[in-house]
Amino acid sequence: MVRSPISILLVACLAALGCEGSERLRTFCTGDGDCPAGFRCQIETGLCVCAVDEVCPPGQYCAPDGQCRRRLSCDSNQDCPRGTFCDTTTGNCIELGKCTQDRQCPAGQICSEVFFRCVPGCRQDGDCELYDLCLEGSCQKGLCRDKTFCAIGQLCDEATHTCYDDTRGPYCAYCKSATIYDPDSCGEGPNFCLVKGGDLTLPPYCGVDCDQGQECPNGFDCASVRIVYTSENCTRDDQCASGKCYIREGDQKGFCLCTQDSNCPQDACDLTFLRCSVTRRPCTPGGNECDRPIFCIGGYCHIGRNCKPLEGLRCEDLR
Template sequence: MRIFILSFVMVLSACASETRDPADGCRTDADCNPVGLEGRFCRVNGECGCLDDSGCGDREYCNTLGSCQPMSGCRSNEDCINGEICDVVLSECFEASGDACRQDSHCRTGQICGPEQFCVQACRGDGDCGLYSLCTEEGFCDGDLQCREDQMSRCGFGDRCLGGACVPNAGPNCRPCDPQLGDGDCTRGGDVAICLLYDLDDPDHRAPGGGQARGYCGEFCREDTDCPNGMGCGEVGLVDSSDECQTAADCPAGKPCMRGEGEVRGYCGCATDADCSAFSSASRCSQLVGRCGGPGLGGFRVPFLGPCQSDQDCEPVRCNEGGQCVVARNCGIDEGVMCSSF
């Protein structure tokens, strides 16, 4: 019995120390990765396959079937000899002499590969130019061109892009104001803006003690490029805050009950454009002040909105999907941005 036990142990020891040549097949991944090799695995049929190029030899690569095959041509400069670079489109190595090129990536910043396969001073897009430089319509990098009106993000928060230069915000945008006192803070010095509410759900924008949210001024606009970086052009919506509700059943037929998250009571919004008739003065130009808006029907307060010379300069009042009567468009802060960043 003892002899049998010892023999059994010896057999186990011999099996544990056995190594296999990958060419002879495999039973585990370890059989496919002898010393100095990695990136291989054992298939269910007992053959070794590759996970990536590290599991293959020199001048080989791992194909999509998980097998190593000889490499023809090149896939990067590392596959070429010294003094040559790789044309990854044709998979060919060519001599890197002077400004010779096959594609734009072979050229320095501010250059592209020209039709004669030599690098030339030109650009196809902003990515071909260096930092603080943009590609002009003529196809050359301009270091004096700081920004574009449709790429305001190149400017700092609160800056506008004017004539290719970032200009600090000099208007009323983001000026502090008290929504309960109207728009007086936003119209000082002839400025044309209205006082907007911060997001009531954002604790950073609540007044001390948890009271009324602080407000900020927003200029009127027609598109995003009219606003500084950090702000976008959005709709100005008005509602009748005296028409309170808890559910849609509390509102006239068809009107939704607009409630903020966590709020018990809300207000009845609009369902159609006809529901916005109380704010119709927003679509008329007040010749007295040269701005759209003014007192609405039934005593509703409609703020003076954007500048105008005739009614055609004022936006028609309409009901949006959020149940608000849209009377204008203004610059409002982007999500995640605070006026303190300006």
């Protein structure tokens, strides 16, 4: 039987796969359809290269660059010879400088799906240095995706990806007022003089109104103001119905603590902290059921919501 020259050439090319690195089928191509089963077209060279392990000789596998290579199975880099590392996705040792996935590349680079090497670029923010932004395939510094990219006390303009200072109120400013009924203590609006966790031994600080859904800047979140002080100022215990006057160190006046519900504007004393709490008692708009500065919202007394430091942070950490 006489074989055609084309058949002889094809057999010779397949036989060449027995040598490591001789994975190329010497068939010129412009697309995968020009290559035999198990091969793909490497556009940059115009040659058919391996696409699956099955076309490689025994003991070899099809590497990401289309070459058949000696199989070196591994569980960690210690299993690989010098100049290679363990690709945990395939369980094979591959050459340093090559890659099969983005996470094998340093920050600011991704794995090229053509050359299987790390090249500058990004697909998502996680491909970039911390707090850098991935925009149009490249890592950008000084921009923001959200407020967590910004400095403490700033917000992010997500349309322009720029950070800006939130100047709505005196975030974490010290307030000396012994009662939240001091309208000038924390600026205009329902900004209250707060005590972290209701602990009177901690210095008070100003919250900033967020009751209408206003976003709090980085480092803060919006929370309900649940504890209110009585409106009674005092200098000694016998001036208080509860018999307890709390004066902070360095202050000349203090405020009365509560020991029973009747000591409070909303008839609810929190006996854990000895401070009056908001009970959302029924009210009518314009009525006098809610004591100032508690508001009648949706038919119930509600003191509002303020921006406070995130859980685990103190104002001292944010100033």
